[in-house]
Amino acid sequence: MLAGDAPQGMEGDSGPTSTDGKFMNLAIAEALKSTPVESAYCVGAILVSPSGAIISSGFSRELPGNTHAEQCALLKLHDRKVAVGATMYSTMEPCSVRLSGNAPCAQSIVDAGIARVVVGVMEPPDLVVCDGVRILREGGVKVDRLTGFEERCLAPNEHILKHS
């Protein structure tokens, strides 16, 4: 199947909005800016205000220090208060474990007051077992997986994924 051929839909806490696909495409474009490394995924993130404006973006390792996409999107905000009530689009489930000692992105998203997270794919089990969605939901964040984008969200990570 060609990328983009799969029907788009939604699995999760809320119904899809007309702009979810547009923002996920922008998150995928961010992911493609990441430099691949063996030990971490290439992920992209877009942060959108309640009124539908893009307020930040990020991709894996954009900022120094082995940073993650969602972390970069939050760090690049001039005022963290604008993240309250916002929606984070991420090509992959936000992480729940950081071996580096940094705060996991799922917890940072909860702490920032983000209202909703839309993911393209769940984190594959190749590196660590990810519990990000559960942490988000327990923190009161709505989580939706936008279906139909899986292939394009995984494409920048072919170097990590095991194929059996």
Ligand SMILES: [Zn+2]
């Ligand atoms: Zn992360």
